[in-house]
Amino acid sequence: MSDLRVRFAPSPTGYLHIGGARTALFNYLLAKKAGGKFILRIEDTDVARSTRESVDAILKAMDWLGFACDEGPFYQSDRFDLYRQKVAQLLEAGKAYRCYCTAEELDAKREAAMKEGRKPKYDGTCRNRSDQPDAPHVIRFKLPEDRLETTFVDKIKGTISVRHEELDDLIIARTDGTPTYNLVVVIDDAEMAINLVIRGDDHLNNTPRQILLYEALGYTVPEFAHVPMILGADKKRLSKRHGATSVMAYREMGYLPEAMVNYLVRLGWSCGDEEVFSMADLIEKFGLDNVGRSAGVFNPDKLLWLNSHYIKTGDPVRLAALLKPFLQQKSVDPEKGPDLIAVVKSLQERSTTMVEMAEGATFYFVDEVAYEEKAQAKFLKPEQKPLFEQLASELEKCPQFTEEQLEKTFAVIMETTELKFGKIAQPLRVALTGGTASPSIYVVLQVLGKERSLRRIRQALATL
RNA sequence: GUCCCUAUCGUCUAGCCUGGCCCGGGACACCGGCCUUUCACGCCGGCGACGGGGGUUCGAAUCCCCCUGGGGACGCCA
Numbered sequence: 001m002s003d004l005r006v007r008f009a010p011s012p013t014g015y016l017h018i019g020g021a022r023t024a025l026f027n028y029l030l031a032k033k034a035g036g037k038f039i040l041r042i043e044d045t046d047v048a049r050s051t052r053e054s055v056d057a058i059l060k061a062m063d064w065l066g067f068a069c070d071e072g073p074f075y076q077s078d079r080f081d082l083y084r085q086k087v088a089q090l091l092e093a094g095k096a097y098r099c100y101c102t103a104e105e106l107d108a109k110r111e112a113a114m115k116e117g118r119k120p121k122y123d124g125t126c127r128n129r130s131d132q133p134d135a136p137h138v139i140r141f142k143l144p145e146d147r148l149e150t151t152f153v154d155k156i157k158g159t160i161s162v163r164h165e166e167l168d169d170l171i172i173a174r175t176d177g178t179p180t181y182n183l184v185v186v187i188d189d190a191e192m193a194i195n196l197v198i199r200g201d202d203h204l205n206n207t208p209r210q211i212l213l214y215e216a217l218g219y220t221v222p223e224f225a226h227v228p229m230i231l232g233a234d235k236k237r238l239s240k241r242h243g244a245t246s247v248m249a250y251r252e253m254g255y256l257p258e259a260m261v262n263y264l265v266r267l268g269w270s271c272g273d274e275e276v277f278s279m280a281d282l283i284e285k286f287g288l289d290n291v292g293r294s295a296g297v298f299n300p301d302k303l304l305w306l307n308s309h310y311i312k313t314g315d316p317v318r319l320a321a322l323l324k325p326f327l328q329q330k331s332v333d334p335e336k337g338p339d340l341i342a343v344v345k346s347l348q349e350r351s352t353t354m355v356e357m358a359e360g361a362t363f364y365f366v367d368e369v370a371y372e373e374k375a376q377a378k379f380l381k382p383e384q385k386p387l388f389e390q391l392a393s394e395l396e397k398c399p400q401f402t403e404e405q406l407e408k409t410f411a412v413i414m415e416t417t418e419l420k421f422g423k424i425a426q427p428l429r430v431a432l433t434g435g436t437a438s439p440s441i442y443v444v445l446q447v448l449g450k451e452r453s454l455r456r457i458r459q460a461l462a463t464l
Numbered sequence: 465g466u467c468c469c470u471a472u473c474g475u476c477u478a479g480c481c482u483g484g485c486c487c488g489g490g491a492c493a494c495c496g497g498c499c500u501u502u503c504a505c506g507c508c509g510g511c512g513a514c515g516g517g518g519g520u521u522c523g524a525a526u527c528c529c530c531c532u533g534g535g536g537a538c539g540c541c542a
Contacts, residue, residue, distance in 0.1 A: 174540040205537040425501035437503035
């Protein structure tokens with residue numbers, strides 16, 4: 001047991017994406033490893049952009065990935081009183097002030113500064129105003145002038161130092177009175193006793209000013225660990241044009257959560273030459289020490305490989321349950337066909353996603369086999385009639401569709417027809433499955449069972 | 465533009481801290497072969513990197529500096 005307290009704090013302005021999921025994973029893993037607490041906090045201070053749907057989508061994705069939180073979810077929108085109180089505290093202490101500059105004025109100044117090659121920061125117009133008219137205003141945090149720079153040691157990036165001349169007086173409350181991110185994140189992390197903040201390194205630049213806020217509010221500054229970003233193949237920030245970025249989209253595409261977790265953890269973290277990790281492995285082995293410092297490129301191929309690995313080695317009973325919705329989506333009724341678990345077993349090593357498995361499984365469930373045009377033309381020709389007749393009568397005689405019995409039956413067929421196994425198997429495969437690619441023919445026969453198999457052979461016979 | 469971060473195969477990375485065992489290891493992808501009743505799986509093999517330039521040192525992927533590349537931040541978004 002330790003007192004480690006970490007958190008994942010997504011803003012509900014969309015679904016949970018790949019990068020967020022990895023941040024959540026790192027937090028979760030560390031909490032579990034240390035026997036600490038993993039807290040979930042929804043950062044919805046931007047009322048205009050936050051939606052209930054996004055919250056639900058994020059919660060659902062967290063659940064799918066298996067990241068259960070120990071505390072929360074907490075909603076910042078429930079805590080505005082606390083924030084208001086803290087703003088007042090800063091105001092009273094003279095550590096914050098009202099700023100009456102309009103957004104338009106600020107934009108103009110920013111643009112001008114950029115054009116002149118200066119850093120676009122607030123010029124402090126309202127900093128020393130003595131009057132406080134009752135006009136629309138924001139609240140700004142007064143950058144402390146008692147130090148020239150702020151330095152902290154990041155658990156991943158190392159020592160980070162920023163000179164205060166690079167900073168300005170940031171807005172902590174909007175014109176409408178609502179608090180902004182940099183303020184609330186500090187208040188909540190402090191009030192929730194978070195002692196290690198793990199987040200994307202796009203927050204690295206915010207950290208010094210947040211540290212200043214911690215100090216101004218009299219809070220203990222936590223430790224920080226900034227995880228590198230995830231990029232697309234073109235080294236640009238990962239976005240929709242690189243393919244799906246929503247975690248749940250991968251579930252829909254037939255990915256298993258353990259594959260996603262395994263892929264995500266290896267993107268930026270390593271443990272010698274190991275590639276495959278269960279959640280239990282990760283809780284034992286994961287650590288910030290082996291997290292890389294540079295951005296990584298999202299590689300869908302490797303995710304796919306891991307997915308096929310987990311499908312191959314997965315429990316058929318569980319996979320069968322997972323397969324059902326994918327089958328139903330293709331209008332296949334999983335109840336009307338052979339044993340689903342046997343179906344899964346026959347497809348595990350040749351499926352890379354559950355969607356693919358569903359595609360491969362469909363033929364088992366159809367009432368009437370639909371032949372692929374080419375396959376039919378090549379393997380279901382009139383001259384095959386004697387072969388199929390043989391097949392029908394011998395298989396009819398076969399007492400049980402077991403590997404052993406089927407082998408015996410085929411030995412007989414091979415002898416009487418003087419055909420090699422391949423010459424028999426392929427036409428039969430087409431008759432049974434409609435195509436030329438399928439699991440082993442003995443397996444197909446067994447899974448389908450005697451009755452279905454014979455019906456399909458007779459169906460083929462009728463077309464010759 | 466300014467600041468911050470970063471830099472090993474196409475990609476994820478091991479190695480770097482504690483220089484020599486690394487003319488650099490693993491994985492994905494790719495190519496070839498084997499296996500084989502189809503498609504796959506699997507197995508074997510191959511291709512392929514220390515960004516560039518200066519130092520330090522007997523010796524550098526490993527330490528230092530510069531350059532270049534990449535990412536991020538600069539918002540009344542988070």
